[in-house]
Amino acid sequence: MLKFTAIMLDGLNYSAWLFLVAVGLTLIYGVMRILNIAHGAFYAIGAYVCASTLGLYYGAGLPEALAFLAMGLVALIAGVVLGLAVERGVLRFLYGKDEVLMVLVTYALFLILGDAVKLIWGVESYFVYQPYAYFGFVEIGGLPYQVYDLLMVVLAVVLGVALWFWLERSRMGRMTTAVVADREISAAMGINVKRIFATTFAIGTFFAVVGGAVTAPKIAVTPGIGVEVIILAFAVVVIGGLGSIPGAAIGAVFAGYARALSVHLAPEFELFAIYAVMAAVLAVRPHGLFAKVSGRKI
C-alpha cells in the first residue's frame, strides 16, 4: 500500500516536471515546425538564472515568502528576452528551411549556449535550496513528501490550463491555432505570421526557463543539466504526438509513471523505461498518441 502511494505520488510529480519541460517544445514544433534542441539550453539557463538571482535575493535578506514571486518574475523576463533574442537573432533568417536543417541549427545553438553558460557561471555548482525547504513536508500515507514537489504538480496544471485557455480563447491564441492549421491561408487572411512565430517562440522558451527555474531549488545547478532534459522532453512529445499540447500532458503521464513504476518495481530498467515506452507507442501509433495525421489528398 505504501509502495502504491509512493508510485502514485512519484509518478505524478515526475509527470508534472516532464510536462513543464516538454510543453514548450511541442508548442514551438506545432506552430513553427522547429524541433528545438536548444530547449535544453533554455532549461539550463532558467536554472542558472533562478539560482544566481535568488542567491542574491536571499543574500540581501529580503522576505522569504516573496522569493517565489521573484522566481516567477525572473523566469518570465529571462524566457521572453532569451526567446526573442534567439528568434529575432537567428531563427527568423531560416524560416521555410527543411525541418531537419532546423534541428541542426538548434543543435548548434545548444552547443553555443552551453558554453556561454559555462563562461558566465563557471563550472562549479550553484545552489538555491531555500525554496525547496520553505514549505516543509507532509506525510501522505506514512510517506514523507516535500510540499514543494506537490506544488510543482499544481503549477504544471495551472500553466497547462492557462496555455490551453490562451490558445482557445484569446484572439492571439486563436490566430496561432489558425497558423498551425494552415500557414499559407492564415497569412493570406492577414494574420501576421511573423508576430505569431516570435510570440510562440517566446512562450515556448518561457516554459523551458520555468522548468529550469522551478527545478533549480532541488538540484545542484551544474554544466550539462540541459542534455538529459532535451531527450526526455523529446520522448514525451513524441509519445503524445508532436505539436499537441494535450499530447504533451498524456506523454508526460506515460513517461512519468513508466519511470516511477520501474524505480519502485524494477530499478534496473529505469535507464531505458522512457525510451522503451516511446518505441512501443510509436510502433503501435506511428505518429504518437494525439497526432493529427493529415492524409495526403490525391
Add this chain to the structure above:
Amino acid sequence: MTQTPILTTEGLEKRFGGVVAARDISVALHAGETVAVIGSNGAGKTTFVNMVTGYLKPSAGKISFRGRDITGMSPRDTARAGIRRSFQISQIFPELTALENAMIAEIAALETKGSLSSHAITDARMHAARGVLARFGLEKFADTRVATLPQGVKKQLDIAMAAVDDPAVILLDEPTSGVSVDEKISMMESVITPLMNGEGTVLFIEHDMDIVSRFASRTIAFYEGTILADGPTEEVLRNDEVRKYVIGGTAHA
C-alpha cells in the same frame, strides 16, 4: 462488341461510415475504348477510380481485370497488373527534371520486369524516357525542374508517367482541371492522341461536355453514387435524366 471486356466491376459499393459514396457500380470496359466519366461533385466518379486503382477497398462488389479478381488489391499491385492512373492534383516528383521523372517511371518497372540491383541508368532506358516525353510533347522540358512548370504541363507529365509502361487501362482523374479554358482542348489532344495510339483503354473524368463529346466514344454518367447512364457519348449526353441531373448540375447550376 462481342469480345470479352478487359476490366469489369460488378455491384461495387463504397460506404464511409453511414454515407454511401458509391452503390451498385457495374461497368465493363473493353480494350481500345476511350470512355468519359461525367457527374457532379460527389457523384462517385473519383471514388470509382480510387476503387479500381486500389486506393480504396470496396465495401462490396467485385473488380475483375483480364478475368482475374483484383478486388482489394493494393495500388502497387494494380499498377503492376497494368492499370495506371493520373491524378486530379498532379502527382509528380517536383524537385526533379522532367527527364528524371520519366526515368523514375521507367525504373519503377524494374521491380517487376528486372532487378532493382541492376544498373538503372542505361542508354536504352534513357532513350525510352526521352521517347515518352517526346510522345507527349514534353521534350523541351526534359532538363527543367518540374516544380517550375505551368499547371497544364505538370498534368501532362503526370499522364505521361502513367503511360510509360503502355498500360492496358489508364484512368485520368480530371486531366483538364486547373488548365485554362482555351488550353483544355489542345492539352487533351496532346495526351489522348498518344494514348489512343496504343492498344490501351482510356477512361477519363471530365466536367466539360465539349471535351467529352470531342474525345470520348462512350460516356458513363454518375449521379449520387450510382450509374445514371452508360453508352455511346451522343446518346448519354442526349439522355433526359443526364441532362437534368448531370449536365444541368455541373454546367448550369
Add this chain to the structure above:
Amino acid sequence: MTQTMMKTDFRREPVYIAVLALLLIAGFFLPSWLRFLLQTALAGGLVALGVAIQMRAGLVNFGQGLYYCLGGYAVGLLSAKLGITDVFVLLASAVVVALLAGALLGLLLARYREIFYAMLSLAVSMILYGVLVKAAALGSTDGFNVPPVTYLGWLPEREIRADVVYTLAAVLVVVSCLVVARYLRSGAGMLCEAVAENEIRLEYLGASPKRIVFFVIVTAAGISGLGGGLLAISTGHVDPLMTNWTTSGGFVFVALLAGRGSTIAPVIGFFLLELVQTYALDIAPNAWQMILGAVMLAAILLLPGGLWSLIDRRGKA
C-alpha cells in the same frame, strides 16, 4: 546522353573516388597524430555516408550510431572475449551483424517517415545505449579494449601496426564508396529520391516505397557497421557512446552539410568536422563547443547547398 541523375553526376563518381584514393595515399605521409585523426574520421565518415544515402530517400536517421556501435561491439566481443583476431573475419562479422540489425529494424522502420523516422531510430539507438550501460560484463559506460588484430595469421610488428591499420581503413573506405556509388546507380538506389519526393506517385507506378526504404536502411546499416568495426580496430576501444544520440547528431550534421554530390563528400566532411573539433579543443579548451556550434551555424547559413556546392556547379539543394 547525360548520366547526371538525381543531383549526382554518376560519370564523375569514379573520378571523385579516385581523387579520394589519391588523397588517402597522400594521407599516409601525414604526421602520425593527424593520420590517426584521419583514420578514425574515415570510420565515422562511413557512418555519415550511411546517413547521407538515407537522406536521399528523405529519411533522417538520428540513431545511425546504433549500427556503428553494433559493428564496433561485434569486433570487440569477438576479439576480446572470444579471441578471434583475424581482421577480415572481424570486419565481416561487424558488417553482418549490422546488416542483420538493419534488416530487422528495417522491417519496422520502413513504415516511418520524416521526424517520426528520426525519433524512432533515435529511440532504438538509445535503448541499445541503455542496455550497454547496464551490461556490467561489457564494462558499462567504460566499454572495453580491443586487442591488436592479425591479418590472415600475420601480426604486424608494433612499429608498422599503425601503417597497416591505416592502409586497411583507406582501402576499405575507397571500396565502400565504390559499392555505395554502385548501389546508388541501381534501381533501388535511384528510386530513393522518388520516395522522398512523392511516394504516392511511386506506388502508382508499381514500385514499393517500403522496399526501397528497406534497402537503403540495410545498405546504410552495413557500411555503418563496417565503420564501427574500423573504429574499434583503430582506437582499440569501444564504448556505448558510439550509439548515443550526440554521436548520431554529428553524422547527421556531416551528411546534411556534405550535400549529395558524391559519395566521398560525407567522408571528407567528417574529417573536416573532426579537424575543426580538435583544433577548437586545442585553441579554446573552455569554449570548444561554442566554436564547433558557431562553425556549424555558419556552415548552414553560408553554404545552403552543402560543402559540395563549392565543387559542383549544379549543386543546388
Add this chain to the structure above:
Amino acid sequence: MKKIATLACVSTLALTGAAMAQDSIKIGVPVFLSGAAAGPFGEPEKNAAELMFDALNAGEVPAPYNSMGIGGRMIDATFIDEASDAVVEYRNLVERTGVEAVIGYTSSGNCKSVAPVAEELETFTIFVDCGTPQVFEDVVTEPKFLFRTGPTATPDAVGAARYLRDSGYDLSRVAGINQNYAWGQDNWRDFTGALDALGTESKYVSNQMPQLGAGQYGAEVSALLTSSPNVVYNSFWGGDLEAFVLQAAPRGLFARSAVLMTCGEALFPAVGKNIPEGAIVSARGPFSVFAPENDLSTWFAAAYEERFGEYPTYPAWKMAQAVLGAKAAYAKAGEGATAADAAAAMTGLEFEAPSGIVKMANANGHQAIQGIGFGTVTQVDGKPTVENVKFYEAECVSPPADMRAEDWIASGFEGAVCE
C-alpha cells in the same frame, strides 16, 4: 622520403611543439573542463595542478620538493578537456603538442582507452583519479610507462563495509543508490561483496540505479523510504550527490537510515551545512579532512585555500599527489633524466605527498595503494567536519599485488592486514 613529405605537407601544423626551449618540461593535463564532471573534478584538479606547477617552478613547495621545477626544468603545462575523444586527443597531446609526460584523467572509461595508447607511444603517463582496477588487471598487464598514483575504487567499498561493521551499525537491511554506469555498478557489486565476505548476512532491500546526471531523485528517495533500510550505500559524485542530499535530507531519509556516501567529503565546501549530522562520509583516501598532518598537507591546504578561496576537495589532493609523484620520479632518476628514465625510477617508488607516504606497490610497482578513512558528519559552528573517524591502512582495504580486486573480495580478503 617519408620525413620530407611530412615536413612538406604539414609543417605549419606539426612544429609548434617541437620548437620549445630545451630547458622546459612539457606536461599535458587532461581534466574535465566541460560537462557534469567539470565542477566536482575538473576544476579542483586544474586548480591543484596550476598551484603545484607554479609553486614547483618557484621552488616554494616544502621539502623534499623544494628544488625548482621537475627534473630541474621549468614546467610548461597544456590543459585539455577530458570530455572529448580521449584516444584522439591523447595522441594529439603527445604527437602534435609534443608533451613529454601526461598527468590527468578522471574517467575510468578514458583511462581504459588511453592506457594501451600510452604504452604504445611510450609516454610517461600518470592517471590521477580514475578508479577502475581493470586498468592494470586487464588492459595493460605489463606496464612500463603508465602509473596511477591514486588508489583504485576497491578501498571505498571495502572500507565502507568494514567501517559500518566495526562501528556497530545494524546491517540487517541494506539498500543502495548508485549511478547507473560502470562506477556505480562496480561500487555496489564490491560493497555487497565485501559485506557478504564479512559475514554480515545483510538483506539487500533496494538497489536504486538512477541514470548518471538524472538530478531528480524523488522516486528513488521514496523507494528507499518505503523499503526501510538500516543503511544506505551511495557512491554518487558531483551534482548528482549534491542533489541527492538536497532532496533526501528534508524527507528524513538520513534520520531513518544511516546513509554512507563514499564521495561525501566533496560536499563540504558547497552544501556542507545541508548534510545531516550522522551521515557517514569518506574522501576516497587519506585526503582532505582525512589527511595526515604534515608539512606538505598543511602547506597544500593553506596555499590552495589562499589562492582559490576554498578548502581543497579530494580530487585536488589527488592531483597534487600525482604531480609530486612525477617530481619524485625525475628526482630519483637523476639529472638529465628522460621521461623513460623517470618511468623506470617511478616503478615501485615510495614518495611523500600531502596524503602521507604513497607506495607504488601493486601492478609491478605502477599502482599506488593507500588507506581510507570514514567518519560521521558533525556541524561545528555551521561548518561540517567529521567525528568517529576510523582509518584503514592500505594493506587492509587493497588486494595484495598478485590478486584481482574482485577475486580478493570474493575470497574473503585473503592476505589482508588489518589492525
